[in-house]
Amino acid sequence: MEQLRIGNRFIGDGQPAYIIAEMSANHAGSLERAKEIIHAAKESGADCIKIQTYTPDTLTIDCNNHYFHIDNGTWEGENLYRLYGKAYTPWEWQKELKEEAEKVGLDFLSTPFDNTAVDFLEDMGLAFYKIASFEMVDLPLLSYVASKGKPIIMSTGMATLREMKEAVETIFATGNRQLALLKCSSVYPADPADMHLRTISDMKKEFGIPIGLSDHSMGSLSATTAVALGANILEKHFCLSREIENPDASFSMTPEEFKEMVTHVRQTESALGRPMYGPSEQEKSSLVFRRSVFVVQDIKKGETISEENIRIIRPGYGLHPREFNYVLGKTCTKDMDRGMPLTADAVENYLTFREATAGDEKLIFDWANEEETRKQSFHTEPIPWENHREWFAESLRNPDRHLYICYHGETPVGMYRLDREEEGAFEISYSIAQEYRERGYGKAMLSAGEALLRETHPDAVKLTAKVKKGNEASRHLFVALGYEEMETEEFYSYSKLME
Structure with a gap:
């Protein structure tokens, strides 16, 4: 109009x-x-x-x-x-x-x-x-x-x-x-x-x-x-x-x-307002009352996940109920007590990667412009479509940049990026689609990403990352995965030697 x-x-x-x-x-x-x-x-x-x-x-x-x-x-x-x-x-x-x-x-x-x-x-x-x-x-x-x-x-x-x-x-x-x-x-x-x-x-x-x-x-x-x-x-x-x-x-x-x-x-x-799907800001606190996948019998590391030890129940801290059938028969990667939410990092080989292609341009654009993603980015303004198109095309051409779409099953859940900084050193950047946050996907993605790097770049010796101050979820995640933390005036930097 x-x-x-x-x-x-x-x-x-x-x-x-x-x-x-x-x-x-x-x-x-x-x-x-x-x-x-x-x-x-x-x-x-x-x-x-x-x-x-x-x-x-x-x-x-x-x-x-x-x-x-x-x-x-x-x-x-x-x-x-x-x-x-x-x-x-x-x-x-x-x-x-x-x-x-x-x-x-x-x-x-x-x-x-x-x-x-x-x-x-x-x-x-x-x-x-x-x-x-x-x-x-x-x-x-x-x-x-x-x-x-x-x-x-x-x-x-x-x-x-x-x-x-x-x-x-x-x-x-x-x-x-x-x-x-x-x-x-x-x-x-x-x-x-x-x-x-x-x-x-x-x-x-x-x-x-x-x-x-x-x-x-x-x-x-x-x-x-x-x-x-x-x-x-x-x-x-x-x-x-x-x-x-x-x-x-x-x-x-x-x-x-x-x-x-x-x-x-x-x-x-x-x-x-505007056309909007998903929880409003006021509704977000109510998400915990939804159903999700929980452990209902103790599971030891290495045991098989089954209908006997997990159920779809309230509250909503575990995996989405749609993942119930997907995780059945998979191996648990750590000890899980009854009453613990089943999260992505507790399921072996839960996530897979494929290299990004030109057809992923809009998918990555939408993820990048989600409200929480912009809030936790160093540049918080929404990204214009033309700017994104230029960045994306250059990223696909750049031999030192590797973009991956992260999946569970056939569902894309986020983006994982590796940028070669110097010989054997790579900087990590990642984003997770809004509906998959706080379900262990970040930890599962970073762990699976390390395995991917070992496979695709055997010469890799170090991983690094930067996290904006105030992004406590990412900060705790890198620390939990064994990265060394160093604080600067505007951000935290992380590094980890590959084993």
């Missing part, structure tokens, strides 16, 4: 919802109140303050016949010309309001309703434009706004899919593709039951651009639901108080309500 850029901010999937506070007529004719609204919007969590740029004469004509009378809804009984006279924001205020918004750190947005308004806003240096639902069908106006080459956010109230496509094509025909659309119900206030918010997801598939909601309903339910459905932008009318009489007050949010809505939206975004 394309993203929209407003200044240094990107709007689209993967970004927080962009929240617009629509001032509209809520200034009720007072410049000072308009400035207060800007400050209150900032304090309430808005990203942007929006006004409207029109006069009664740019929207309609002064005519009193029945065509120009409103017969229902919030403004029933009003004449269009008189209504717009009450609601408009004087143009002589607008530069000052833009400066006030910029001073408090809010983006400033306006809706032009004719070409003269566009020209006025261009002279004022407006960074992006809003198109109202009722003006979406004014294709010459859309073309003129788009010709300025700036981002556009367009409401789509009442529009058929054909009308939406026509409007989008009109804008794109100018060469300007900086566009977002807002689902909108052009009723004031709108009934959530008549808003059909699932249209947001459909619009995203249809247009491939950011989609949001221009919300005229009361409360924050529709806004938070829209975010859950993927809305990238939210627009809500904003007032200091609904007691201040003006044409838009009855369906506008007060600062307290708006702030609560922003909180709900951000909580919703946090709860949505």
Whole structure:
């Protein structure tokens, strides 16, 4: 999906919802109140303050016949010309309001309703434009706004899919593709039951651009639901108080309500998170309550592992239950007492190696970018794909580097790397896939790696390794395997002479 850029901010999937506070007529004719609204919007969590740029004469004509009378809804009984006279924001205020918004750190947005308004806003240096639902069908106006080459956010109230496509094509025909659309119900206030918010997801598939909601309903339910459905932008009318009489007050949010809505939206975004499988950080402590393979009868070193001496039980410190059948009939490498978890290092020939090939590029990339792996690495930032591809290709070409994929059975569980430092000396680096950690795989891998080195490099005389400070699991592992430890300012170094 394309993203929209407003200044240094990107709007689209993967970004927080962009929240617009629509001032509209809520200034009720007072410049000072308009400035207060800007400050209150900032304090309430808005990203942007929006006004409207029109006069009664740019929207309609002064005519009193029945065509120009409103017969229902919030403004029933009003004449269009008189209504717009009450609601408009004087143009002589607008530069000052833009400066006030910029001073408090809010983006400033306006809706032009004719070409003269566009020209006025261009002279004022407006960074992006809003198109109202009722003006979406004014294709010459859309073309003129788009010709300025700036981002556009367009409401789509009442529009058929054909009308939406026509409007989008009109804008794109100018060469300007900086566009977002807002689902909108052009009723004031709108009934959530008549808003059909699932249209947001459909619009995203249809247009491939950011989609949001221009919300005229009361409360924050529709806004938070829209975010859950993927809305990238939210627009809500904003007032200091609904007691201040003006044409838009009855369906506008007060600062307290708006702030609560922003909180709900951000909580919703946090709860949505990202596609993720496996335990969350909070769940990790509960992994110990899973079942795993445990010793239920004492096993002596050299004895055979069988259904009589191991079982799948709680807690979860032993091998994964899927390994139960795999270890049956294998030899135990050390004495194991009843009640001890069966771990990989206690099973003879549990792990095997094969040399890495070009087809392992993505597998190793995914392991390298696991959260815990990055945390324990000397460079903690995620590794970009292109950087990894270059490193991996060079590693396969380098005669002094040997990359291995470590397996148990047919399942890859980690990577083992040997780098020749000098004649007969090799540095070890290894990583274990997240789900196999703390199950003895590290010790089994390093032990099996020593045997592999003896087989492939009979001239090897020494193994070395470096461990980042704070990585206590790896530190204890190397010490347990007989490596000599030396502490430096940033890491521990290890060395071991081959026997």
